[in-house]
Amino acid sequence: MARASTAKPAKGAAKPTPAPASNRERPAEPVRYEASKDELMAFYREMLLIRRFEEKAGQLYGLGLIGGFCHLYIGQEAVAVGLQSALEVGKDSVITGYRDHGHMLAYGIAPKLIMAELTGREAGISRGKGGSMHMFSVEHKFYGGHGIVGAQVSLGTGLAFKHKYANDGGVAMAYFGDGASNQGQVYESFNMAELWKLPIIFVIENNQYAMGTSVNRSSAEDQLYKRGESFRIPGLQVDGMDVLAVRGAANTAVEWVRAGKGPILLELKTYRYRGHSMSDPAKYRSRDEVQAVRDKSDPIEHAKRDLEALGVTEADLKDLDKEIRKIVSEAADFAESSPEPGLAELYTDVLVDTY
Amino acid sequence: MSDITENPVETAEPTTRMNMIQAINSAMDVMMARDPDVIVMGEDVGYFGGVFRATAGLQKKYGKRRVFDTPITECGIIGVAVGMGAYGLRPVPEIQFADYIYPALDQLVSEAARLRYRSAGEFIAPMTVRSPFGGGIFGGQTHSQSPEGIFTHVSGVKTVIPSTPYDAKGLLIAAIEDNDPTIFFEPKRIYNGPFDGHYDRPARNWSAHPAGEVPEGYYRIPLGKANVVRAGQALTILCYGAMVHVVAATIEELGVDAEIIDLRTLVPLDIETIEASVKKTGRCMIVHEATRTSGFGAELSALVQERCFYHLEAPIERVTGFDTPYPHSLEWAYFPGPVRIAEALKKIMKE
Numbered sequence: 001m002a003r004a005s006t007a008k009p010a011k012g013a014a015k016p017t018p019a020p021a022s023n024r025e026r027p028a029e030p031v032r033y034e035a036s037k038d039e040l041m042a043f044y045r046e047m048l049l050i051r052r053f054e055e056k057a058g059q060l061y062g063l064g065l066i067g068g069f070c071h072l073y074i075g076q077e078a079v080a081v082g083l084q085s086a087l088e089v090g091k092d093s094v095i096t097g098y099r100d101h102g103h104m105l106a107y108g109i110a111p112k113l114i115m116a117e118l119t120g121r122e123a124g125i126s127r128g129k130g131g132s133m134h135m136f137s138v139e140h141k142f143y144g145g146h147g148i149v150g151a152q153v154s155l156g157t158g159l160a161f162k163h164k165y166a167n168d169g170g171v172a173m174a175y176f177g178d179g180a181s182n183q184g185q186v187y188e189s190f191n192m193a194e195l196w197k198l199p200i201i202f203v204i205e206n207n208q209y210a211m212g213t214s215v216n217r218s219s220a221e222d223q224l225y226k227r228g229e230s231f232r233i234p235g236l237q238v239d240g241m242d243v244l245a246v247r248g249a250a251n252t253a254v255e256w257v258r259a260g261k262g263p264i265l266l267e268l269k270t271y272r273y274r275g276h277s278m279s280d281p282a283k284y285r286s287r288d289e290v291q292a293v294r295d296k297s298d299p300i301e302h303a304k305r306d307l308e309a310l311g312v313t314e315a316d317l318k319d320l321d322k323e324i325r326k327i328v329s330e331a332a333d334f335a336e337s338s339p340e341p342g343l344a345e346l347y348t349d350v351l352v353d354t355y
Numbered sequence: 356m357s358d359i360t361e362n363p364v365e366t367a368e369p370t371t372r373m374n375m376i377q378a379i380n381s382a383m384d385v386m387m388a389r390d391p392d393v394i395v396m397g398e399d400v401g402y403f404g405g406v407f408r409a410t411a412g413l414q415k416k417y418g419k420r421r422v423f424d425t426p427i428t429e430c431g432i433i434g435v436a437v438g439m440g441a442y443g444l445r446p447v448p449e450i451q452f453a454d455y456i457y458p459a460l461d462q463l464v465s466e467a468a469r470l471r472y473r474s475a476g477e478f479i480a481p482m483t484v485r486s487p488f489g490g491g492i493f494g495g496q497t498h499s500q501s502p503e504g505i506f507t508h509v510s511g512v513k514t515v516i517p518s519t520p521y522d523a524k525g526l527l528i529a530a531i532e533d534n535d536p537t538i539f540f541e542p543k544r545i546y547n548g549p550f551d552g553h554y555d556r557p558a559r560n561w562s563a564h565p566a567g568e569v570p571e572g573y574y575r576i577p578l579g580k581a582n583v584v585r586a587g588q589a590l591t592i593l594c595y596g597a598m599v600h601v602v603a604a605t606i607e608e609l610g611v612d613a614e615i616i617d618l619r620t621l622v623p624l625d626i627e628t629i630e631a632s633v634k635k636t637g638r639c640m641i642v643h644e645a646t647r648t649s650g651f652g653a654e655l656s657a658l659v660q661e662r663c664f665y666h667l668e669a670p671i672e673r674v675t676g677f678d679t680p681y682p683h684s685l686e687w688a689y690f691p692g693p694v695r696i697a698e699a700l701k702k703i704m705k706e
Contacts (some may be wrong), residue, residue, distance in 0.1 A: 068493025
């Protein structure tokens with residue numbers, strides 16, 4: 001952009017009209033959501049629940065109670081909470097990749113069912129057969145939980161097709177990461193979604209690292225919100241560390257999609273504090289980089305400051321933290337004490353019938 | 356494991372202790388030094404050195420032009436590698452987990468495997484697709500699979516599966532030098548040490564294993580040559596990858612005089628070694644971790660039956676993964692370990 005066009009116009013002067021990128025209708029620039037105290041408390045609570053849950057999952061992993069792959073959502077809490085607060089559980093469908101614990105918690109799925117899946121127990125939401133990356137809830141219209149990078153984007157497009165087909169008023173929200181945004185099937189899905197004007201919100205959670213490869217080492221166009229442009233899908237870039245900015249963008253997106261204008265793409269700029277998975281020492285970035293984000297941009301601290309400005313006291317928040325810790329600790333106890341699935345479970349749900 | 360014959364290191368070259376990851380790294384290092392057309396590419400292989408560290412240090416040594424990160428785009432990675440190979444390069448793409456190879460299946464099956472035939476040999480696709488595979492690490496259904504049977508079913512592509520650091524290096528060098536597309540599946544459960552199938556016992560590393568002694572320089576293990584890991588008279592056991600060690604430990608514990616054949620390459624298959632062994636022992640057992648139906652064991656069983664029918668004293672026995680997706684929980688019930696191998700041994704020796 002030319003420097004002149006960014007200069008503030010003198011008071012009273014007419015704003016210079018930027019040349020329109022196209023004559024197509026575009027969504028309005030999102031506005032930061034003005035939450036009531038109760039609403040912001042609810043967001044804060046959910047973000048805190050996700051953080052404490054993930055911290056506990058990390059501990060259980062360290063103790064050997066969770067095995068294999070486990071991808072924590074710590075640092076990205078504002079994204080799932082802000083976006084899904086604008087959706088209706090059980091009406092709007094949500095689908096995501098392997099870093100799925102946060103999206104489930106933000107959709108009201110019971111922490112103990114998730115934790116028991118992480119520990120591979122019968123009581124887990126996929127009866128222990130899915131594990132951390134593969135969890136589902138029909139009741140909530142949460143469609144997983146997918147381990148193959150980018151595959152869920154096409155599935156989400158199919159969900160959106162059904163919303164339109166059934167005219168049920170629902171929208172699909174399909175999450176994927178900056179890494180997945182380079183998979184071919186993402187663009188095959190974009191094309192179909194716009195062509196058929198499907199009610200879907202594509203969400204790129206840009207935490208800046210695809211496993212160990214940073215966005216600028218893997219993406220020719222690193223402004224990922226533009227990735228839909230050639231399919232005529234409008235894109236918005238959003239501060240994913242500010243739950244109210246996220247919610248504001250969610251409102252814009254939901255309004256656009258529910259109005260039948262077809263898909264929209266949101267790029268949420270966020271950051272994961274932990275490694276890609278539990279086995280990733282994250283040597284591809286510096287400790288200072290991580291610490292700087294924690295210090296300056298933490299989404300929970302951000303919401304906390306906003307709450308304090310609304311008159312919420314430190315003591316109120318301490319009580320809430322206590323309550324959350326109790327919920328998480330009960331989930332962990334449940335997940336540790338539930339039995340493993342019986343051997344017969346190996347052969348169930350492979351096909352309609354056993355064979 | 357003193358009664359197991361190991362690969363003799365027939366070279367005067369200096370050797371060093373390596374685990375399988377180091378041996379694979381060394382193979383690529385050796386080949387990149389020898390041949391400027393060798394290119395290493397894949398997700399996280401450059402700057403980060405690979406999620407399993409198999410490409411660690413290579414970018415620093417050979418530069419970003421020859422060792423580089425790709426976006427997460429398996430179909431793209433393999434498609435680009437086909438073009439590179441057709442114009443004379445020798446790409447060694449990594450697919451981070453074998454479970455991620457399916458998006459690339461179209462390029463592998465319809466392009467890489469078929470280019471030579473449809474151009475009557477004018478163009479070839481000399482690539483070696485490295486990919487960690489197999490279970491035993493609680494990877495659940497998207498980080499544990501053994502899809503070798505899909506590739507052995509495709510004419511025009513070779514499939515190689517090493518079981519030791521020594522074999523991994525020699526086979527990988529042979530694969531890279533080979534002018535056909537080769538799928539090189541690395542059993543990730545044994546990257547750091549041979550696994551005997553007893554998941555509840557302490558893990559061992561390669562330092563005590565004879566095949567952990569690996570020449571530092573160049574050597575080849577020819578594709579299509581099996582390794583008789585242990586000579587025996589009672590029965591022949593065909594296996595590959597991690598299962599070689601599970602089988603070896605189990606028959607040692609049970610005191611069975613089995614002849615263990617590590618196939619090393621599935622296509623091309625060393626059927627002569629298999630045939631000679633089964634004709635000698637009269638019994639054949641096949642062990643693989645992949646699912647049973649249409650698994651490579653089915654092909655092996657058919658071949659042995661065709662060639663050794665009148666020598667067989669018992670039906671061929673298969674010990675395999677179950678016909679289910681790879682479970683998250685119940686992993687050790689799925690994994691064809693010592694208990695199931697022992698049961699199959701009982702059955703086949705009773706006949």
